[in-house]
Amino acid sequence: MEKLFSVPLKGGTITDVYTCSPDDVERTISSYPSSLSVFDDNTAKAYGKSIDSMSLILPHGEEHKNWASIDSILAKAIESGLARDSVFFGIGGGVILDMTAFAASIYMRGARCVLVPTTLLSAVDATLGGKTGIDYGGAKNTVGTFFPSESVLICTELLKTLPESEYRSGLGEVLKHALLSENAELWNFLLDNKDKVLSRDGNTVSEMIRLSLEVKISYITRDPEEKKGIRSALNLGHTFGHALESLYDYGISHGEGVAWGVVRALEAGEAMGITSHSLSSSASELFRLYGFDEGFRIPEDLFGRYFKAIGKDKKKKSGEVRFVLLEGQGRPVLKPIDEDLVRRIVTKRA
Ligand SMILES: NC(=O)c1ccc[n+]([C@@H]2O[C@H](COP(=O)([O-])OP(=O)(O)OC[C@H]3O[C@@H](n4cnc5c(N)ncnc54)[C@H](O)[C@@H]3O)[C@@H](O)[C@H]2O)c1
Incomplete structure (x- = not known):
């Protein structure tokens, strides 16, 4: 051990x-x-x-x-x-x-x-x-x-x-950790070791878990009881993602939902002038590299139901849903997003 x-x-x-x-x-x-x-x-x-x-x-x-x-x-x-x-x-x-x-x-x-x-x-x-x-x-x-x-x-x-679907679900969270990390180690590791990660090579998976935990640890130790808003950053992609999971009656795995949600959060950040285009596009590339359907959009006629599901998000504060956005890699901020922008981001291909 x-x-x-x-x-x-x-x-x-x-x-x-x-x-x-x-x-x-x-x-x-x-x-x-x-x-x-x-x-x-x-x-x-x-x-x-x-x-x-x-x-x-x-x-x-x-x-x-x-x-x-x-x-x-x-x-x-x-x-x-x-x-x-x-x-x-x-x-x-x-x-x-x-x-x-x-x-x-x-x-x-x-x-x-x-x-x-x-x-x-x-x-x-x-x-x-x-x-x-x-x-x-x-x-x-x-x-x-x-x-x-x-x-x-x-x-x-x-x-x-x-099962493969469960492994991929975990990978969605690992990729999210790469974006939340203040350094490039996990991101570069994922870029350099895709085949070994996907074939579940023991040493590679072990190192990927270690690097991923390092990121989670840096957030939870600064906010052990989730009272300072720091730990909420770990919910990056979850507000967009949970609503998608709920819209499709959980036929989409949690990690697939998170992966999709992370890319939407970056696009929303970009539209709001918070996230740079280069961060948003290189993150989309990373998710694509791992086979996530990050470009998926929901049909316009389902938006009403989707937006209602967003309203049920448990990260609501004083009746307002706040999304985790990124000012840069490892630099999360919590902000509300207006309905029109959510509609643009989730229903139309960029
Ligand atoms: N406490 C926390 O901080 C925290 C964080 C994230 C998620 N969660 C919770 O975790 C749960 C989701 O976890 P999960 O995705 O591991 O789901 P899970 O525990 O339901 O496992 C997924 C499926 O894989 C099967 N399985 C597990 N290990 C297996 C193995 N080695 N071989 C074959 N089959 C195996 C399980 O029987 C199950 O059918 C949710 O309830 C969520 O709320 C908790």
């Missing part, structure tokens, strides 16, 4: 991030006298190790990110005699990690938690920063806590079984 980072978070807590193999994960689990490992049915298979009585397998999918699953985790923890110093291992994508950490945060007023991401998206986005939770009342992540895990174990080997 190699330690990549020690990340200082809320209230002086620290999350240690390691790269490792599935055998290391197995050894780590057995090193604790009392633990519970939580999987979904796909990640239990991908993990490939024996699943013992100290494990719980939940059904996969966002529709199971709910109280019933939390109830199952807590019931299993009680039945297994877990104490406050026992460790909850979440082994899965963002859904399993968010729920395991949420259950750990409320079990006996806070047990211990270790996360093992098995999707690219969860490795670069859902492991650090302490956001836990479930979907409730028809909306995503409405109930939850801030509860940073004590460590994160990243095994690129586990990503090999990930």
Whole structure:
């Protein structure tokens, strides 16, 4: 196991991030006298190790990110005699990690938690920063806590079984991190290593995750509880993207939506005189290089529904939706965009 980072978070807590193999994960689990490992049915298979009585397998999918699953985790923890110093291992994508950490945060007023991401998206986005939770009342992540895990174990080997669409979804977030980075390292890495990234070469994926996490860390450590507006920058592309996902009933993956949304945010910034043309066009090129359909536009007659979906954005402040725009690479600003400009950007090809 190699330690990549020690990340200082809320209230002086620290999350240690390691790269490792599935055998290391197995050894780590057995090193604790009392633990519970939580999987979904796909990640239990991908993990490939024996699943013992100290494990719980939940059904996969966002529709199971709910109280019933939390109830199952807590019931299993009680039945297994877990104490406050026992460790909850979440082994899965963002859904399993968010729920395991949420259950750990409320079990006996806070047990211990270790996360093992098995999707690219969860490795670069859902492991650090302490956001836990479930979907409730028809909306995503409405109930939850801030509860940073004590460590994160990243095994690129586990990503090999990930369906292509899920891998691409994670890549959308990685490319977004490249734009949010204050330096060119991740961007250049992506330009130089496209084939190895797409064929999931282990060392390449590992380095890409490290560089991507470096960017996320620089934002969350400056705003651990999302109170200063710095962390909101990580939502670059999300307002445009979520509305697209919702318009097409989530037939578009989250990462595809984000990728499309990032390019729209840059175009909007350019039209508002905030973003340079060269940044906007080189970002479009990067997304195209990775096969994202960044030029897609929604039909004019769907704009009303699309704009309504934008209005539901949870980043609303005092009734106003604020978009993350870029004054330059790694220089985000939050601004409202008027309806006419949104219409121009999302419905007409430039
Ligand atoms: N806490 C945070 O900061 C944070 C950040 C971003 C996203 N999230 C949350 O993460 C969730 C999305 O995460 P996700 O995209 O990982 O979705 P997910 O957990 O639903 O995983 C996607 C699909 O891939 C399957 N899968 C996972 N790993 C696999 C593997 N190695 N092999 C084969 N199949 C595998 C899963 O069973 C699932 O069907 C959302 O609920 C979102 O709210 C949280």
